[in-house]
Amino acid sequence: MSHCRRCPRLVAWREEVARTKRAAFADETYWGRPVPGFGPADAALLIVGLAPAAHGANRTGRMFTGDRSGDVLYQALYDIGLASRPTATAADDGLTLYGVRITAPVHCAPPANKPTPQERDNCRPWLVDELRLLAPTLRGAVVLGTFGWQAVLPAFAAAGWHVPRPRPAFGHGARTTLRGEPGALDLFGCFHVSQRNTFTGRLTPAMLREVLSDAATAAGLPVRPKRPR
Secondary structure, eight states: OTTOOOOHHHHHHHHHHHHHOOGGGTTSOOOOSOOOOBSOTTOSEEEEOSOOOTTTHHHHSSTTOSSHHHHHHHHHHHHTTSBSSSOOOSTTSOOOBSSEEEEOSOOSOOGGGOOOHHHHHHHHHHHHHHHHHHTTTOOEEEEESHHHHHHHHHHHHHTTEEOOSSOOOOOTTOEEEEEETTOOEEEEEEOOOOHHHHHHTSSOHHHHHHHHHHHHHHTTOOOOOOOOO
16 A cells, blocks of 8 residues: 555645645654554444544654644543553654544645545555454544544445445444444444534533543443543
């Protein structure tokens, strides 16, 4: 995956960002390639985002690492006992996830954080393969945002789960159960942890912790809440 060049626009953008860099990271070597999923290969819970951030995962090489969206997500996972630390700054910072894996339907940073439908479709085989590898243990998923929700449903179908017709609609707190040969899986919707949502209060830390806790419980993971900040 890390050498994929299927989407010319995304290849050009991720590499341009890696060359020009942001002033604050001028001394760093950017990853500048497709970003793989992060977390154990036998995870019970999957978190699905949108795509790597230009100066976050595209810089560090790890999902939701090195940007403010990741700060919100990993703090919430830490607060409920599913991450070893509340921050994610670099791929070698020692962060460990417990029973949780994080991925995205698009693995390269897109301009303006907006992948095209064709780029989403080009990247779908990677997501389907990841779902198939996780299938023996995967029992829950949290999808962050409408784009991820629309992208992940056909991927689940291709990986062996039955997706109801009409397809379930996205919403914060939406929940549906997918069944199929891999077993039952509870799918949850959650507003994306973007700065727009978190800065405006559309998504609060408490809202995020609630969805993650419900999904973890459904997936059979122990939730051990810490005192929130």
